[in-house]
Amino acid sequence: MSDVTIASGSVDTPPHRGRPAGTISPIPFARILWIELRKMFDTRSGLWLMASILIVAALATVGTLILVPESDLTYESFLSAIGFPMNTILPLVAILSVTSEWGQRTALTTFTLVPSRARVISAKAGLCAIIGVSALAVAAVLGAVGNIGAAAFAGVGATWDVGWQGLVLFAMANVIGMGIGFMLAVLTRSSPAAVVAFFVYYLVVPIVSTAVAGVQEWYADHVHWIDFNTNVNRLFGAGFTGDDALSAQQWFQLGLTGLVWLVVPLTVGLRLALRAEIK
Amino acid sequence: MITVDGLTKRYGQLTAVDEVSFTAEPGRVMGFLGPNGAGKSTSMRMMVGLSEPTSGTAHILGRRFGELPNPGREVGVLLDASAQHGGRTGREILSLAAGTMGLPKAWGDAALERVSLTPEEARRRVGNYSLGMRQRLGIAVALIGDPDVLILDEPANGLDPAGIRWMRDLLRGFANDGGTVLLSSHLLHEIEVIADDILVIGNGRIVARGTKEQLLTEGGTLARSADPAALAAALRAAGHASKQASSGALHTEADAGTVGQVALATGVALTELRAADSTGLEEMFLALTDDSQRDGLRDETDTKTEGTAA
Numbered sequence: 036m037s038d039v040t041i042a043s044g045s046v047d048t049p050p051h052r053g054r055p056a057g058t059i060s061p062i063p064f065a066r067i068l069w070i071e072l073r074k075m076f077d078t079r080s081g082l083w084l085m086a087s088i089l090i091v092a093a094l095a096t097v098g099t100l101i102l103v104p105e106s107d108l109t110y111e112s113f114l115s116a117i118g119f120p121m122n123t124i125l126p127l128v129a130i131l132s133v134t135s136e137w138g139q140r141t142a143l144t145t146f147t148l149v150p151s152r153a154r155v156i157s158a159k160a161g162l163c164a165i166i167g168v169s170a171l172a173v174a175a176v177l178g179a180v181g182n183i184g185a186a187a188f189a190g191v192g193a194t195w196d197v198g199w200q201g202l203v204l205f206a207m208a209n210v211i212g213m214g215i216g217f218m219l220a221v222l223t224r225s226s227p228a229a230v231v232a233f234f235v236y237y238l239v240v241p242i243v244s245t246a247v248a249g250v251q252e253w254y255a256d257h258v259h260w261i262d263f264n265t266n267v268n269r270l271f272g273a274g275f276t277g278d279d280a281l282s283a284q285q286w287f288q289l290g291l292t293g294l295v296w297l298v299v300p301l302t303v304g305l306r307l308a309l310r311a312e313i314k
Numbered sequence: 315m316i317t318v319d320g321l322t323k324r325y326g327q328l329t330a331v332d333e334v335s336f337t338a339e340p341g342r343v344m345g346f347l348g349p350n351g352a353g354k355s356t357s358m359r360m361m362v363g364l365s366e367p368t369s370g371t372a373h374i375l376g377r378r379f380g381e382l383p384n385p386g387r388e389v390g391v392l393l394d395a396s397a398q399h400g401g402r403t404g405r406e407i408l409s410l411a412a413g414t415m416g417l418p419k420a421w422g423d424a425a426l427e428r429v430s431l432t433p434e435e436a437r438r439r440v441g442n443y444s445l446g447m448r449q450r451l452g453i454a455v456a457l458i459g460d461p462d463v464l465i466l467d468e469p470a471n472g473l474d475p476a477g478i479r480w481m482r483d484l485l486r487g488f489a490n491d492g493g494t495v496l497l498s499s500h501l502l503h504e505i506e507v508i509a510d511d512i513l514v515i516g517n518g519r520i521v522a523r524g525t526k527e528q529l530l531t532e533g534g535t536l537a538r539s540a541d542p543a544a545l546a547a548a549l550r551a552a553g554h555a556s557k558q559a560s561s562g563a564l565h566t567e568a569d570a571g572t573v574g575q576v577a578l579a580t581g582v583a584l585t586e587l588r589a590a591d592s593t594g595l596e597e598m599f600l601a602l603t604d605d606s607q608r609d610g611l612r613d614e615t616d617t618k619t620e621g622t623a624a
Binding site for chain 1: 359362363364365366379380382383384385386387388389391393394396397398399400401402406407410411413414415416455
């Protein structure tokens with residue numbers, strides 16, 4: 036108490052501190068990208084989540100080699116085997132990149148170092164897209180290696196039944212899946228809520244949709260105007276059946292349902308994430 | 315320098331922060347004192363842009379927090395030492411902060427040294443840290459960018475008495491170099507040890523403010539005597555109001571010398587005469603923490619602490 040020597044009430048001019056005004060430059064976006072990328076890998080859980088993409092892709096390739104009869108092995112068999120688990124893990128990557136800030140409350144530090152939440156969230160979104168596309172490149176290469184290996188083992192020529200266009204549609208479907216994850220993440224800002232919501236969307240909604248289509252003729256006729264999932268699945272389908280193109284109407288249905296299921300809730304979620312109080 | 319003007323936050327009917335205004339000056343350590351839920355953290359969140367004020371403004375070094383180009387270089391912020399990913403190491407957390415600010419690697423080591431965390435401790439995951447270690451790490455993150463202003467929410471929480479003295483010395487040194495410090499606490503003792511200036515907040519409002527000396531000495535004088543009534547009358551005749559506490563002691567704004575003179579002239583034997591030290595602040599603070607007395611304090615928004623001793 037009495038050992039503080041500053042006289043009460045007097046505010047003497049303090050010693051000059053370091054730096055002349057205006058010498059601090061703004062934080063470049065590339066730096067935010069780099070820091071956010073590091074944050075995806077620098078915890079055990081984050082590292083394992085990323086590693087699981089590669090592990091699962093490798094396991095799926097091996098599993099395909101073992102389980103699928105040699106005569107049926109084509110590039111498509113490998114891509115679908117790798118693509119299915121990846122289509123589940125990638126949205127989780129997107130979800131956790133956002134929700135861990137709120138769940139672990141690191142948002143308190145993140146957003147006091149970079150007050151513009153929009154920059155941080157764009158960096159995360161950009162990284163998710165990059166990771167998604169990289170993972171799919173890995174899937175494409177692994178699938179190709181598996182396909183060549185299987186063909187060599189059987190002593191026949193490899194069957195390449197998925198072309199470039201098919202790969203692009205495959206990538207697009209996966210990036211949309213990550214977009215769904217990202218949307219649920221900014222909307223809920225809670226890891227458990229977003230993960231549960233994702234699995235409801237990913238596993239429950241299609242079952243319900245199919246069941247309703249089974250009893251409701253009108254719904255069955257119009258399902259592509261309502262159910263976003265069915266349109267995204269057509270991207271996989273188009274890629275894998277060698278029928279590489281979607282019709283103009285199919286693209287329109289994808290865009291329309293995407294607007295309702297993805298773009299609108301994403302906009303609402305982004306608004307919430309940018310403005311909501313961080314505690 | 316922190317300038318807060320009419321800062322207000324409402325959640326529906328509830329007013330969590332009500333017209334809070336103050337200026338924290340360079341070279342001083344300002345303590346933000348109030349019971350839990352008084353609005354300290356909400357005020358601080360608004361100062362650093364994590365929460366949008368319902369009305370009012372907060373400026374740090376003349377700018378809104380969101381306008382600072384690289385805030386970590388100008389304002390060190392610690393809002394909750396526990397708000398870190400338990401899976402990261404202390405060093406990684408520092409390194410992320412340094413990386414965001416664009417600082418050289420060596421600054422991280424310097425910051426660790428300043429908060430007395432050993433390199434071995436820094437390599438451990440934060441999930442294994444004690445609260446005291448987390449506080450030190452949080453202070454290191456706040457200090458790493460060599461800022462001019464520190465905003466620390468309950469930084470002494472979890473520190474032992476030696477740790478509190480360490481923090482006092484650290485913040486004293488920071489202020490002596492021309493830095494501005496605002497720290498909060500719900501413990502009067504911590505604020506007494508660390509701060510130069512005190513803001514007392516209760517129910518979202520500032521109920522007292524001043525330098526520590528003002529707040530602690532303006533408790534006035536406590537006089538115990540054989541005949542309190544006669545002494546009170548004599549004091550009143552001399553122009554000094556007084557109140558009789560339940561213990562029989564008189565509490566007056568007059569200084570001890572005056573009370574002694576009056577007692578001598580009146581012929582009342584004094585049995586105790588002393589400065590009422592921090593009683594006023596402490597009593598007021600206790601009253602604030604006591605729900606049942608909250609409403610009684612609502613109107614005490616004047617700038618000096620009142621002797622609320624009954």
